[in-house]
Amino acid sequence: MFFVLSKVVWFVLSPVNLAILLAGLSGLLAFTRFARPARWIGLISLIALGLMAFSPLPRIVLRPLEDRFPQQDARKGPVTGIVVLGGAIGVARGDVVMNSSAVRMTKAVELARLHPQAKIVFTGGAANLISEATVTEADGAKLLFEGLGLDPARLILEDKSRNTRENAAFTRRLVDPKPGERWLLVTSAWHMPRSIGVFRKAGFAVEAFPVDFWSSGEPDDFIRPYSRAPRALEIADNGFKEWVGLLAYRLAGYTDELFPGP
Template sequence: MFFYLSKIFWFFATPSNLLAVISLAGLALLVSGRHRLGRAIAAVGILGILIVGTTPLSRFSMRLLEDRFAPVQSLDDGSIAGVIVLGGAVGMKHGQVKFTDAAARMTAAMELARRLPEARIVFTGGSASLMDEGYTEADVARALFTSVGMREENVLYEDRSRNTRENALFTRDLVEPQPGERWLLVTSAYHMPRAVGCFEAVGFNVVPYPVDFHADGKASDFFRPFFAVSEGLRLADLSTKEWIGLLAYRLMGYTQRLLPGA
């Protein structure tokens, strides 16, 4: 039930959707003759789109998430038992693998598989769609990894999970981590706090390996505006979803801390 309710709620809570609905509601009131109220509501929606889409607010929100875990600069390769790669990076269109904006998760997985030939690689991702698409992300990942020559005997696929909580739960049950083992967790930097929190909550301690950074990590992030409204709105959608997810998961008991990380 939580999965379905979260999908419905998020449709209306997405900043770009919410601001568009507010703007359209204002225009509808204008057309219906309620000019004063319509102008006020339309102005709120349009100004909201401009402010969120052009100012550094969404980059600042994203930066707060991404700064929780720093990029990994070096690894003791021999001490890594395995690599866990979270879904959300691939799909299928016309029978071909399609990458999302989080494609860096997959490129990192392939690079780590090359660098750590003895480590187990675990891809975790079922279907996060409300409709049956006829395939899971694990199916797509299998096709991709096989096509680039990754050693099949070293790769495990978890294909039931629909959200981050289930990623952690089902992966733990699949690999049965042993005391002292070190497992890397690969996901987008902005998503890493919630992911780490979920794995901690199920008793699976992981080493964060954040990728797919959206903020530059420079002081200029806080002052540089966007020159495409769509880019600012896109970052606002991503970061807002994550902040709401962090709060919801904490309230549901899926994590033990509101904002895991440094």
């Protein structure tokens, strides 16, 4: 129920979607007796889209999330296993496709080569709400990892999870980690606080290995506007989603902290 509700609610409350829906509502009301409030609704939606598309707002929203866990030295060992969260890969026309978070996958391959004794665990099923998928993210991960030369015997693929909470719970049951083992968790830096929170709640002691940074880490992150609206809107949407997700997961009891840290 939580999965379905989260998908439906976020479709409406996603800042970009909400601004577009409000703009559409404004257009409809413009030809009615509510024309005056329609103009205000249209103006507010336009300002919101402008701030997300061309101002430093996306970086301001994202930066605290990305600063929460420090970067690590990839060569530091030993490593028992590397857990890679889905959200970056899929399969289309029988081949691998990746989105703007593809570095989750490429960093996993780099870590696998630096630590040849480590297991490689990928967790990600199909998060489709309307149609039933015939392939999963895990299928894409298998194609990619084996295509790049990783030994199939090292791979552990979890293909049932649909969200971060299920990533943690299903992976914990699948790998059964032992005390004293060192497991790295690889996901986007902006997604790491929520991810660490649910893995801790699931009783899986993982070590944060953040990748896929979308802010530069420089002081001008807070003043530098974007020049490409589509990229800025994507970053803004992901940033706001993570903050809402942190609150929702805490209220649902999926994490013990509102803003998990090191």
